[in-house]
Amino acid sequence: xxxxxxxxxxxxxxxxxxxxxxxxxxxxxxxxxxxxxxxxxxxxxxxxxxxxxxxxxxxxxxxxxxxxxxxxxxxxxxxxxxxxxxxxxxxxxxxxxxxxxxxxxxxxxxxxxxxxxxxxxxxxxxxxxxxxxxxxxxxxxxxxxxxxxxxxxxxxxxxxxxxxxxxxxxxxxxxxxxxxxxxx
Amino acid sequence: xxxxxxxxxxxxxxxxxxxxxxxxxxxxxxxxxxxxxxxxxxxxxxxxxxx
Numbered sequence: 001x002x003x004x005x006x007x008x009x010x011x012x013x014x015x016x017x018x019x020x021x022x023x024x025x026x027x028x029x030x031x032x033x034x035x036x037x038x039x040x041x042x043x044x045x046x047x048x049x050x051x052x053x054x055x056x057x058x059x060x061x062x063x064x065x066x067x068x069x070x071x072x073x074x075x076x077x078x079x080x081x082x083x084x085x086x087x088x089x090x091x092x093x094x095x096x097x098x099x100x101x102x103x104x105x106x107x108x109x110x111x112x113x114x115x116x117x118x119x120x121x122x123x124x125x126x127x128x129x130x131x132x133x134x135x136x137x138x139x140x141x142x143x144x145x146x147x148x149x150x151x152x153x154x155x156x157x158x159x160x161x162x163x164x165x166x167x168x169x170x171x172x173x174x175x176x177x178x179x180x181x182x183x184x
Numbered sequence: 185x186x187x188x189x190x191x192x193x194x195x196x197x198x199x200x201x202x203x204x205x206x207x208x209x210x211x212x213x214x215x216x217x218x219x220x221x222x223x224x225x226x227x228x229x230x231x232x233x234x235x
Contacts, residue, residue, distance in 0.1 A: 020214045023217060
């Protein structure tokens with residue numbers, strides 16, 4: 001199995017991403033039907049239009065963005081280091097935590113930061129799959145821009161989002177080195 | 185290869201397959217629904233239509 005297959009959810013268009021969890025997670029959707037037919041649950045689970053639905057959908061959309069930097073870091077760890085740790089008497093867990101993990105830690109941080117920055121700006125997924133209390137800042141920016149025409153507050157919220165993203169982006173660039181996507 | 189290494193490898197493979205299924209399943213699930221006659225995106229399928 002080629003490892004690029006997991007990246008296919010990156011390329012699926014933004015609107016299909018929240019629609020597919022809606023098909024699977026809704027009250028008589030696939031997951032609930034399956035679990036009821038197996039007999040694990042009697043009542044359908046509330047998987048959508050609350051925090052759970054948003055978490056599952058955002059995990060599904062953003063997982064490749066976390067996996068790819070971590071994969072890049074894991075590729076750079078020489079194989080013979082773990083073999084050397086094994087031959088010097090370290091068990092699998094010891095090898096992982098004191099040889100492997102410190103070397104892929106920058107990749108994990110970069111992946112986490114990237115996902116955090118991306119998920120800060122997610123608008124349509126929490127809108128379609130979330131409940132009352134699950135809306136993120138972009139929802140309120142859109143709300144104050146289009147519903148109540150309070151552009152001052154919308155601009156202020158946008159500035160909050162931007163200034164919150166800048167330090168995160170700076171630390172991301174410090175971790176990764178150069179920005180992976182540039183204009184030139 | 186020791187026995188514990190085998191089980192660690194098997195666990196890693198299984199986890200990888202589960203994650204890949206989690207990523208690919210919604211995309212596979214949505215494909216038949218695009219050919220469904222019903223205008224609501226829900227299973228079970230009702231009929232074949234290209235509309």
